[in-house]
Amino acid sequence: MRTFIGGQEAVSANDFVELALGTPVELWLGVEGESEEERAARLDAARDILAENSTLPDDVSRVAAEVIEAYAPELFNVIPIGRPPVGARRRARSRKGAAA
Numbered sequence: 001m002r003t004f005i006g007g008q009e010a011v012s013a014n015d016f017v018e019l020a021l022g023t024p025v026e027l028w029l030g031v032e033g034e035s036e037e038e039r040a041a042r043l044d045a046a047r048d049i050l051a052e053n054s055t056l057p058d059d060v061s062r063v064a065a066e067v068i069e070a071y072a073p074e075l076f077n078v079i080p081i082g083r084p085p086v087g088a089r090r091r092a093r094s095r096k097g098a099a100a
Contacts, residue, residue, distance in 0.1 A: 020063050021056070023049060 010016045018024050068075050
């Protein structure tokens with residue numbers, strides 16, 4: 001089975017990412033062994049792309065979340081930490097007042 005996105009065939013995971021982003025992954029992540037000059041040029045190009053497409057970070061986050069939800073939904077099964085639910089805080093406060 002072949003998969004085409006926007007008329008282009010995607011044959012690997014990198015192809016899917018590149019077609020979803022509209023840019024090669026290496027533009028954002030860099031490549032091993034790149035020189036300082038290559039890195040500066042790559043980051044310059046990335047800044048230009050972000051300046052022209054301010055919604056790209058949100059689009060990438062949405063695509064990543066959709067992929068995780070589709071292929072690894074267990075990663076979204078998290079237990080929130082931090083403050084207890086509002087009802088629990090109220091019960092704790094009312095117990096403190098009753099003890100005083």
